[in-house]
Amino acid sequence: MSNPSEVQITLPDGSQRSYPGGITGLGIAASISEGLARNVLAAKVNGEIWDATRPIHTDATVTLLTWTNDEGKSAFWHSSAHLMAEALEALYPGIKFGTGPAIEKGFYYDVDLGTASISQEDFPRIEAKMLELAREKNAYVREEISKADANALFTEKGDPYKLELIDGLQDGQITLYKQGNFTDLCRGPHIPDTGFIKAIKLTNIAGAYWRNNEANKMLTRIYGITFPKQKELEEYLTLLEEAKRRDHRKLGRELKLFAFSEKVGQGLPLWLPKGAMLRERLENFLRKAQLRAGYVPVVTPHIGSKELYITSGHWEKYGKDSFQPIKTPNEGEEYLLKPMNCPHHCEIYKTEPRSYRDLPLRLAEFGTVYRYEQSGELHGLTRVRGFTQDDAHIFCRGDQVKEEFIRVIDLVLYVFRTLGFTEYSAQISLRDPENKAKYIGKDEDWEKAESAIIEAAAEKGLETVTELGEAAFYGPKLDFMVKDALGRKWQLGTIQVDYQLPQRFELEYVGADNQKHRPVMIHRAPFGSMERFIAILIENSAGQFPIWLSPDQIAILPISEKYADYAEELFFQLQDQDIRGFVDHRDEKIGRKIRDAEVTKIPYMLIVGEKEAAEGKVSVRKKGDGDMGSMTIREFSDYFSAEIKKNLSGF
Template identity: 60%
Template sequence: MINLLIDGQKRPFPKGTTGLVIAQQLGAPADILAVQVDDAVYDLTRPIEIDATLHFLRWEDHAGKQLFWHSSAHLLAAALERLYPGVKFGIGPPIAQGFYYDVDLGPYSTDSLDLAAIEKEIITLAQQKDPFIRRVVSKQEAIDFFTKKEDPYKLELLEGLADGTITLYQQGDFIDLCKGSHLPHTGWIKAVKILNISGAYWRSNENNKQLTRIYGITFPTKKELTDFLYIREEAQKRSHAKIGKALGLFTFSEKVGLGLPLWLPKGALLCDTLVQFLKKEQIKRGYQPVITPHIGHKALYITSGHYEKYQADCFQPIRTAQPEEEYLLKPMNCPHHCEIYNSAPRSYKELPIRLAEFGTVYRYELHGALHGLTRTRCFTQDDAHIFCRSDQVAAEFAKVIDLVLYVFGLFGFKDYTAQLSFRDPSSDKYIGNAQDWDLAEEAIQAIAKEKGLQATVVQGEAAFYGPKVDFMVKDVLGRSWQLGTVQLDYQLPIRFDLTYMGADGGKHRPVMIHRAPFGSLERFIAILIEHTGGKFPLWLAPEQVALLSLSDKYNQYAVLVEQKLLAAGIRTTLDSRNETIGKKIRETTLRKIPYILVVGEKEMINKTVTVRKQNGQVTILVDDFIQQICEEVVAIAF
């Protein structure tokens, strides 16, 4: 017999019972796709041989979607093999949204691929409801099969696999090398769309042959595909790269370097407004500003553990000649803040000490991973580190959560969940002892419960030095983003030998809280652009007012109005070009500026401006408009 923990209740079953039998015996819903056995996903027909925690997987589960899309990749390969005999297959994994398969088209070209025909063939195969059959085979059996099939990529993959670990999956006539797991049968797949075709080097090595990567996505209903395609189209309209270029916010230059954004004047204003907002808010909440260098001695990051754990993500060391030293572009701010804490003796009366910095850090992201502002090689963190006593942890952690939720509310992010990212006890990537980790994780769970957060625990996603709360936010299109993080750390204070003098006269170890409500400033702006479609709130807009002159005769008055607006701190752009007012208004509207003011003869005589709105226009005294807009900014932002 084996014991399975299901929904918190331990249940005995005969050894070798399948997930399908268990589901039937327990009267589980009919939409179960697979079962999760501890951390592994099993096909419903696979025997379970061990005591474990068992969870039924449905389409709504992340692991359920990954399984669904993995099975769909096999169906894509089967369709390609039918339509284009002789093609060879690389790998076909699920991805965040959908799946892809790397294919050697052989005699065929990408232009010869009929995407509509491929989609139709996938649905035809799906309707046959062929089961996904798992076969455990010897390495030699697998080699013999793929040798006969003349599939060199599968043979190369087999070279790295140990005998006794190899499985093949079959649906219909198609057989693939795969560790699984898969859907019960192909009939679950009701709707499909081929999304994109690109080139990809075999095994990501540019010295290897370039294959054709075919991206697709499938759903259990046609409506879900229709909804996805609508959101995808809207997302393309809201692309931060597209809008950022149109609004003149940022650019990239290969001469400067890949993944290194250049902020243009309007974008720099946007960044600075965000930074100043959070700096003021932090000062209200007891944070002290600090500034640290963009580089640090290699020994600093060896002490912190970042060099050991993140060496592959760091830029190569900078070596000096006399004396011979090694420095790194700063990958993290926290080691520097630890040294600031250590710069003076500390007393329990001083704690908590909250050090805050908008610090730019540098990570060596692979070329293929770079994407606009969401994945760059340098980015600015709204970083802060709180050094506190153990009896202050709960209150300080709760205050940070309050700040994060305040930021979300201000920017209109109302739909969010909290992911409690804990360590995987079986992994060696973490530092510190199990007792401290258990203490930290218990504290975070208690705080999340006290704050009423909708929270889920995810094992294996903790930082190497401590557990954390990651806030997952849905934007206006329903897409989920990770924004804001709070981390509890018992390890760095040990590694840096941080202490404070307690009330008892003895030395004690502080606890560190790492936090970043924005996370990365660049990534936050990218998400905000797409969330708002580039229509920033008045207080944040880099151009708050566009001032348009009807003709050259009124330019002098327009300049006087501009000077008054600028003197009041209102970000104003004057358009005094010799163009028609209609053209000026059309071009200004595309820049998504909150207020458009027009001045002509009547306005010049009466010392007024005409304010254009969606529902018409109104003429108002210049001084009254300035008062109105200043009050609006203060009311919204601060």
């Protein structure tokens, strides 16, 4: 028999060890190695992240988390938010605190400064105070507290935001965390003590409505990031500078791709000629791939009757986040700016009777949709209010779901490969089994849909993670996460299996048994949205697009006006070969023209002077590679076509 005062701990490698009841993650680490104990930040106990100092009183599966784990970083940055709050409270007496979570890179805290104010000029003083407090190596101490005591504590402190949060919590499930002279309402988890935090940088300051509600007070949001080593902070800051250089908003202006206008409205991008050409080429690229894969194009309106979205369930789930209904002169008639394309495609499916022989039916549309994002959440092209989805909906039989899903995965991976996204993983987003009320439909349909996604991803050998509670309200999905040139992860491309909309829209087909059946619907968008995809593409490539995608593929640079006519003749010949660009007729030296073409990231420069005009050739320079020698127009055209085919092969 096992000793009842002992607990059995199962480690990630499957090995089991016995420890006295009340052992902590830190104690387990110390029993393995001193080096591990020095680096443990938190522990995952039976799937839940705990403080490394929290006692374990039952048998458990335990993973020790360090800086190399995302969960370890999250605990580190959450603890850093508390450290910043402690420093702010010392420097700004009377400050009130909202919430201070870890985010993907670092942390923030929303604070109410009262009559005081903070600017970026104050950051060095706050950072210095944080480092001073960190060196005290104060422990993060967890304390369970009753709701009454929590209310009393924060009433005495005069912190209305904490009192509002307490009001929504259940008695018996409330915890405080203390470090040094600071106490906060918090679920945790936290690192063992402040001494782990060695390098600090506050990065930004912004306004944020309390609880993200515009009806509430605007608080001050202070962002920061911390590291266990100074060297890691220095590396991060270098990366940050590179990210600024690649910022799609900056490059979008410099390359004249897109713009925004307050008069047009926030979050509504204007595509300039070069940006429109870029979009058009991306769309044509996917259109060709879709035609080869058996899709047929459709076009639907920018608005739809409110009844359409009531039927689909989108009004109930997203109505508050949509633009307000548009009323017509007819009493009681209301329309919405289209928030989704799928209800329209369901109605296209219903335009004629369908047989099992007609399936799968693959409808594709570059459909513009509109969603009212809060103004504080808008960000360049990555978060807008009007965006175009490369949307398609596949209506198929139940026995075709997995095969169709695999075909869509192949298409998504072709898009990534062609556009230079070579590192990616996939997230399988399933229902939260503890909160099924969030979702519509029968359990058996959900189970079939989830199984199809899991099996398809396994057959394609995708590196996957599974997230419970991240499914769409109507079905599970597979989201692709790509890593860009700076190592940042972006969600691009999604595939969803849906048994619910066909039910809601009463979609049918006649089966081989001559009976009526419901089709299954697969939603897919390899780009996700054109706007967000282009933003990420700009930052990944630093604006240096593949030659087939570049708005201007060539710049013809005459050495002087004497060769302007020859340059124009070449330009028209290349246009006939579908090679796009311009002639630089400016009265500038050739060196300046070359430099300007390099800065604006033109892939090829064709230089023409006396020798080239006499021989009917061009002198070719490639951006980044320099002089390629002299070529005839035919030679350059053949070389150019071969380069593009190399880029676009493989599907």
